[in-house]
Amino acid sequence: DGGITQSPKYLFRKEGQNVTLSCEQNLNHDAMYWYRQDPGQGLRLIYYSQIVNDFQKGDIAEGYSVSREKKESFPLTVTSAQKNPTAFYLCASSTVGSYNEQFFGPGTRLTVL
């Protein structure tokens, strides 16, 4: 079955630690995205990538970093510079030039203790 996987489902970290969230897709999509979701605020775009080895900042990139070394993978690192990292993180992918219809993973809930 084609799809997007995110791991882990739940993640806990201590304040001041960096943590990396995994996102893998086997849909052969060129574009991948990371969103942050907080209650009542909908989805906010953190970073996106349309091709391997290239990515762009979204609306709330501060305190986050990404890499795109492989087409299938787009890991997100939440750094200690992110002031309020507790949130639900969603990864998505799409084909480029395809109306931007996005397919989503199941999400990772990050809690900072």
Place this chain on the structure above:
Amino acid sequence: AQSVTQLDSQVPVFEEAPVELRCNYSSSVSVYLFWYVQYPNQGLQLLLKYLSGSTLVKGINGFEAEFNKSQTSFHLRKPSVHISDTAEYFCAVSQTGANNLFFGTGTRLTVIP
């Protein structure tokens, strides 16, 4: 810049009653419109999409939406809701040449037994 407005943050409705979730967007160019559903602690799942053609679009789980260009709206409807429809619903819009989807803040639908 593109924007999407979901006027109702919460919509309670009794089981087997009809429901309409409202979505308005701002754009003067051709758009592509989407409705996604999110169940608790899960990713987003596509309900339906409008790309072109007939303005009445049918989706999964008995939902449908109507694209109204003059009113820049894409309201979601279901004639008879079930308990299992309790979820958060997101409207999203893209346009030709854009790299991303723009999401509304979501509407939480609660079906009351």
